[in-house]
Amino acid sequence: MNDSTIVTDSTKRFKWVGTRPIRPDGVPKVTGRAMYGADLKLPGMLFGKVLRSPHAHARILKIDTSKAEALPGVKAVCTAADLPEQKNEFIGPERVAVNFWHVTRNILAREKALYEGHAIAAVAATSASIAEEAASLIEVTYEVLPHVIDVDEAMKPDAPLLFENMKTRGLATEPEGFSNISKRLEFVVGDIDKGFAEADVIMEKEFKTAAVHQAYIEPHACVAKMEADGQGEIWTSSQGHFQIRALTAKLLGSKIGDLRVSPAEIGGGFGGKTIAYLEPVAAVLSRKSGLPVRLQMTREDVFRGTGPTSGSSMWAKVGVKKDGTIVAADAIFKFQAGAHPGSPVMNACLCSYSPYDIPNARAVGYDVVSNRPKAAAYRAPGAPIGHWAVESVIDMCAKAIGMDPVDLRLKNVAGIGTPTIAGPKHAHAGFRETLEALKAHPAYTAPPTGKNQGRGIAAGYWFNGGGESSATLQVNADGTVLVATGSPDIGGSRASMAIMAAETLGVDYNTVRAIVADTGSVGYTHVTGGSRVTFATGTAVVNATKAAIKDLCKRAAMIWDVDPEGVIWEDGFAKPAGANVGDFKPLSIAELGGKAAATGGPITASAGVNAGAQAPGFGVHLVDVEVDPETGHVQILRYVAAQDVGRAIHPSYVEGQIQGGVAQGVGWALSEEYIYNNKGLLDNPGFLDYRCPVASDLPMIETILVEVPNPVHPYGAKGVGEVCICPPMAAIGNAIQHATGVRMTDLPMSPPRVLEALSAK
Amino acid sequence: MTATVTFTAGFARKYTAGVREFEVEAKNLRGVIRAMEEMFPGLGHTLEEETNVAINGELHETGYFQLVPPGAEVFFIPRIEGG
Numbered sequence: 148m149n150d151s152t153i154v155t156d157s158t159k160r161f162k163w164v165g166t167r168p169i170r171p172d173g174v175p176k177v178t179g180r181a182m183y184g185a186d187l188k189l190p191g192m193l194f195g196k197v198l199r200s201p202h203a204h205a206r207i208l209k210i211d212t213s214k215a216e217a218l219p220g221v222k223a224v225c226t227a228a229d230l231p232e233q234k235n236e237f238i239g240p241e242r243v244a245v246n247f248w249h250v251t252r253n254i255l256a257r258e259k260a261l262y263e264g265h266a267i268a269a270v271a272a273t274s275a276s277i278a279e280e281a282a283s284l285i286e287v288t289y290e291v292l293p294h295v296i297d298v299d300e301a302m303k304p305d306a307p308l309l310f311e312n313m314k315t316r317g318l319a320t321e322p323e324g325f326s327n328i329s330k331r332l333e334f335v336v337g338d339i340d341k342g343f344a345e346a347d348v349i350m351e352k353e354f355k356t357a358a359v360h361q362a363y364i365e366p367h368a369c370v371a372k373m374e375a376d377g378q379g380e381i382w383t384s385s386q387g388h389f390q391i392r393a394l395t396a397k398l399l400g401s402k403i404g405d406l407r408v409s410p411a412e413i414g415g416g417f418g419g420k421t422i423a424y425l426e427p428v429a430a431v432l433s434r435k436s437g438l439p440v441r442l443q444m445t446r447e448d449v450f451r452g453t454g455p456t457s458g459s460s461m462w463a464k465v466g467v468k469k470d471g472t473i474v475a476a477d478a479i480f481k482f483q484a485g486a487h488p489g490s491p492v493m494n495a496c497l498c499s500y501s502p503y504d505i506p507n508a509r510a511v512g513y514d515v516v517s518n519r520p521k522a523a524a525y526r527a528p529g530a531p532i533g534h535w536a537v538e539s540v541i542d543m544c545a546k547a548i549g550m551d552p553v554d555l556r557l558k559n560v561a562g563i564g565t566p567t568i569a570g571p572k573h574a575h576a577g578f579r580e581t582l583e584a585l586k587a588h589p590a591y592t593a594p595p596t597g598k599n600q601g602r603g604i605a606a607g608y609w610f611n612g613g614g615e616s617s618a619t620l621q622v623n624a625d626g627t628v629l630v631a632t633g634s635p636d637i638g639g640s641r642a643s644m645a646i647m648a649a650e651t652l653g654v655d656y657n658t659v660r661a662i663v664a665d666t667g668s669v670g671y672t673h674v675t676g677g678s679r680v681t682f683a684t685g686t687a688v689v690n691a692t693k694a695a696i697k698d699l700c701k702r703a704a705m706i707w708d709v710d711p712e713g714v715i716w717e718d719g720f721a722k723p724a725g726a727n728v729g730d731f732k733p734l735s736i737a738e739l740g741g742k743a744a745a746t747g748g749p750i751t752a753s754a755g756v757n758a759g760a761q762a763p764g765f766g767v768h769l770v771d772v773e774v775d776p777e778t779g780h781v782q783i784l785r786y787v788a789a790q791d792v793g794r795a796i797h798p799s800y801v802e803g804q805i806q807g808g809v810a811q812g813v814g815w816a817l818s819e820e821y822i823y824n825n826k827g828l829l830d831n832p833g834f835l836d837y838r839c840p841v842a843s844d845l846p847m848i849e850t851i852l853v854e855v856p857n858p859v860h861p862y863g864a865k866g867v868g869e870v871c872i873c874p875p876m877a878a879i880g881n882a883i884q885h886a887t888g889v890r891m892t893d894l895p896m897s898p899p900r901v902l903e904a905l906s907a908k
Numbered sequence: 909m910t911a912t913v914t915f916t917a918g919f920a921r922k923y924t925a926g927v928r929e930f931e932v933e934a935k936n937l938r939g940v941i942r943a944m945e946e947m948f949p950g951l952g953h954t955l956e957e958e959t960n961v962a963i964n965g966e967l968h969e970t971g972y973f974q975l976v977p978p979g980a981e982v983f984f985i986p987r988i989e990g991g
Contacts, residue, residue: 238957317918333918493986563965568915569984574965610988614969677988759968859966 184368184384200260203827242901264451329488342475359822365414373528387674418524454523491529499533519902538877577791601886607873611866612677617670626737633672678866764870779902793865812875
């Protein structure tokens, strides 16, 4: 069903870009024949099982694997001792600052179990039941330690320390003591005190969010087959098989070139499958047993052992003039990193104010470890959390001065040349156009009028990504085309890559087949994440296609015996550039493909890019809710999401991304949360008790695709998959406030919590 | 051709004795990195490994090949990754 509005001022007309061809991955998926991570079975394959910690925090005194090894059918047992030690240093970017000392300890615990579900050891056996029994025979002697779950508690000086040697980074001077605070960040622009002194109204509030999981349908799974010479192959469901190859090689102490990783079909990722959990363990078990090993998680393993996004504790303050001008903003973001450093708190600092032109602003972030699974990326990691706080306080300001919330945002809209809190000025527009598109939508002038009903508005910003991608294009003998990229398809990229190749070549989309190739068959490609694929991998595809066109023209010139400069490519045909070249009948791609051998061999072209100058995404959402005052249940009545999408290459997929982001945001807002008991154990590691929204919880989500093309991309594409999850929580919180007069501060705004807030009114 | 190079306060405190802004002569980012390396040995590697760059507001991974127009504003910022 398509309920979207497309707002565009484009005068360009495309043959395939902007159309909605049938998805190429549809038939295998709906017929159940698509091969996911757990579907591969190799001859002689063993079944693995990971033993996980039953404690939130415990010192590992001894691991005795002898009984497990003695069980008939068991072929290998491994612990952290089978992986090389790594240096305790933060390598690379601050946001992800990879510290392999921590990474290897998250894969298999060493000195301590740091959360319930932490992997301790693993076995491989001839059947899944033997593997399970063997895992239960591994005897681990623990010294149970005090634990800490809550981020505010973890920051206290007397909190149980996860790492007795961890000092807070990012302070002006090195601290003397040790702490669970891994890092402090601060970004400032202008003069905060002066800014607030100019404000007519200042609003501030404290907020909390729960840790929420990406809740992909497919649990993690892989098969590893290592050879005696050190070479190996891995089949895995991930968002980046090149990333899995690099991480696995590093953790095993292998050479990157010795590993080949093939992508399985993927059943959702949303950021949570950009890192390795099982692959290094499966590789060790395979190396020790000499046989292929499959490891897969149960749903409980996924909840207990893989990273949700951070929960948080925050404070935000915004000052406005009576005319709606925002003069100052300040915020503190404290993020749970889980058991190892590395929350996305920096993104909250950098994104929360970015839709706006605020002359005086400060954002302080804390990255804090606690006895939870290590946080992983989740759709615009960090940004939705920061937006929950800041967009709620902006709504408070709008109400305090009696201004329409969209008008207040328009008054302060960031445009080209507006400085961001990190320093650089915005180089792309899109937010104003998105706000105006929402104002022009029929929903805007039809607010809810029923009892206990209310409307909320909130905005969001995400950088979007670029970076390294590769593509290879082959022209077959019948003129059909193969496009191979290294980007796992989690959002429809095979269709969009084929569309862009078909558009560039001027051929029928149905003659172009796009595939996701393994690490041995296409050049390095960074993960499918950061809303980067349509932009970066799309650029590689277009570049490879242009190179192929050049080659096709050269071959036509050879056939016609003219100079290559005398041939142009138009609408899928090689044609003489002018009458002076000669009177030749245009050659189709099929005719040229059929002559490939005679004109020099296979027609193939590759391109690699490090794509930059990506444009960010802006979104603004409108939601109407009804709150049941007797139960606290919040019903979503209407949801409209406007988003700057650059150019919708395949609009159905763009709508799907936005609708999916909103649906996940609704879950984050109303029902999803990790619930821990007083022993630090997760009480709801399954979909019965961890409540994701289902179809009956949601109305049809209406989308407005606002096309403000990025001039750097061949077809104007911008990332679309992440900014859509930034506004929903604040939009719904603002709507609840409008409906009930109660300002909610803690997520999820579940029925008991809403009821409690209403009771306290 | 002169470009203005700027660092965040935290980065400057750690690597450039708190100085946040520099004027450098460079045609591309390789030239910028080389100029900063000359002033602060080791900084070039750090810029390559730990930062993204915005050239006149346009975000890029920090590399050598990006052109730096005359009068450009070059901001090095912590690297960003998404989901």
